[in-house]
Amino acid sequence: ALICDSPNTGNLTQELNQLMPKDIGTANFSIPIKVTTETAGKVRLFSLSITAHPPAHAPTIVSLIPTQDMGILENTTLEMGIDCIDIYSNPLTYQWFRNGTSVPNCTTARYNFTTDYESSGKHTVKVVVDNGLANVSFQWNITVKNVNRGPSVASFYPPGDSTINENASLEFRVNGSDPDRDVLRYAWFVNGNERLGVSTNYMLFTTDYTSAGAYNIRVQVMDPGGLSTNKTWMLNVSNVNQAPKLDSYNPR
Numbered sequence: 001a002l003i004c005d006s007p008n009t010g011n012l013t014q015e016l017n018q019l020m021p022k023d024i025g026t027a028n029f030s031i032p033i034k035v036t037t038e039t040a041g042k043v044r045l046f047s048l049s050i051t052a053h054p055p056a057h058a059p060t061i062v063s064l065i066p067t068q069d070m071g072i073l074e075n076t077t078l079e080m081g082i083d084c085i086d087i088y089s090n091p092l093t094y095q096w097f098r099n100g101t102s103v104p105n106c107t108t109a110r111y112n113f114t115t116d117y118e119s120s121g122k123h124t125v126k127v128v129v130d131n132g133l134a135n136v137s138f139q140w141n142i143t144v145k146n147v148n149r150g151p152s153v154a155s156f157y158p159p160g161d162s163t164i165n166e167n168a169s170l171e172f173r174v175n176g177s178d179p180d181r182d183v184l185r186y187a188w189f190v191n192g193n194e195r196l197g198v199s200t201n202y203m204l205f206t207t208d209y210t211s212a213g214a215y216n217i218r219v220q221v222m223d224p225g226g227l228s229t230n231k232t233w234m235l236n237v238s239n240v241n242q243a244p245k246l247d248s249y250n251p252r
Contacts, residue, residue, distance in 0.1 A: 056133045056134050057086075057087065057088070057131075057133060057134060058131070058133075058134040058135060058136040059084040059085065059086050059092055059129045059130075059131050059134075059135070059136050060084060060085050060086070060087070060136070061082060061083070061084055061129075061136060061138060062083040062084060062085055063082075063083040064081070064082055064083075064138060065079060065080055065081035065082070065110075066078070066080065066140070068140075069140055069141040069142065069143075070140065070142050070143070071142070071143040071144075071145060072113075072115065072142065072143075072144055072145070073115075073144070073145050073147050074115050074116065074117050074118075074119050074120055074144055074145065074146060074147040075115060075116055075117050075119075075147060076115055077112050077113065077114045077115070078112070078113040078142065079110065079111075079112055079113075080110070080111045080112070080113055080125060080127075080140065081109055081110040081111070082094070082109055082127050082129060082138060083109060084109075084129045084136065086131045088131075090131040090132055090133070091131070091132070092129055092130065092131055093107065093129070093130045093131075093132075094106075094107050094108055094109055094127060094128070094129055094130075095107060095127070095128045095130075096111045096125065096126070096127050097124075097125070097126040097127070097128070098113070098123070098124075098125055099123055099124055100124065100126075111125070111127070113125055113142060115144050117147060117149065117179065117180070119144045120144050120145060120146040120147075121143075121144060122141070122142075122143055122144075123141075123142045123143075123144060124139055124140065124141055124142070125139065125140045125142060126138070126139040126140075146180075148180065148223065148225035148226075148227060149178070149179045149180055149227070150223065150227035150228065150229060151176050151177060151178040151182070151184055151221045151222070151223050151227065151228065151229055152176070152177050152178075152221075152229055153174050153175070153176060153177075153221060153229055153231045154175045154176065154177040155174070155175045156172075156173065156174045156175070156231050157171070157172070157173045157174075158170070158172070158233065160233070161233055161234040161235070161236075162233065162234075162235050162236070163235070163236040163237075163238060164207065164235070164236075164237055164238070165207075165237070165238050165240050166207050166208065166209050166210075166211050166212055166237055166238065166239060166240040167207055167208055167209055167211075167240060168207060169204055169205060169206040169207065170204075170205050170235065171202055171203070171204050171205070172188075172202065172203050172204075172205060172217055172219065172233065173201060173202040173203075174186070174201050174202075174219050174221065174231050175201060176201065176221040176229075178223050180223070182223040182224050182225070183223075183224065184201075184221055184222065184223055185199060185221075185222045185223075186198075186199055186200060186201050186219055186220070186221055186222075187199065187219070187220045187222070188203040188217075188218070188219050188220075189216075189217075189218040189219075189220070190205070190215055190216070190217060191215055191216050192216070201219075201221075203217075203219070205217065205235065207237050209240060209242060211237045212237050212238065212239035212240075213236075213237055214234065214235070214236050214237075215234070215235040215236075215237065216232065216233075216234060216235075217232065217233045217234075217235050218230055218231070218232045218233075219231050
């Protein structure tokens with residue numbers, strides 16, 4: 001027996017492929033079937049079940065967040081997302097990748113790209129959307145720009161304001177720290193005047209018998225980006241009484 005729908009003839013599979021619409025969706029469809037035979041007798045159709053499987057197809061991207069490659073600063077967060085549809089309403093799954101490595105437990109249409117102060121450089125973020133038959137993907141290139149952080153004084157000596165006598169000396173010292181591991185520079189000032197030629201993290205303050213008085217000692221710790229911090233001491237130099245000298249006498 002041949003199963004056909006006039007005026008076409010052929011087998012049932014061929015006829016169904018021709019009669020059923022391309023976008024099947026979830027609707028119900030009626031397909032007329034005419035059965036003919038060339039021999040006497042009866043032909044019975046029973047338990048006829050038709051299962052329609054959509055062809056292999058990928059989800060369709062509707063919108064992206066952001067719509068293009070981005071540049072952001074360290075220690076910030078960029079919200080990212082993708083909106084897709086499936087023409088047959090198949091359920092969609094999502095997987096996000098950061099620099100080629102899948103992000104654990106990130107299986108929704110949204111992803112927060114979070115950075116810290118160690119994140120400067122080039123990065124990629126990719127999302128793959130799958131409907132069980134095929135997938136579609138999109139990748140962003142993200143440039144994370146360095147954020148300069150200022151230095152700090154980790155330790156210093158002397159531990160507080162100091163007093164010394166005339167004709168004595170005292171070494172001032174600081175140990176600077178920079179969270180970006182930048183090479184630090186130092187500048188020393190005495191009563192607001194820079195000590196030229198002293199660019200190390202220590203300064204030797206020397207006195208003579210004319211140095212009695214109060215001094216403001218300051219060191220400035222600077223990074224290459226122009227940020228700085230200061231440490232200040234007050235130094236008192238005490239007068240040292242000297243025995244008188246006899247400049248001349250008479251008679252000799």
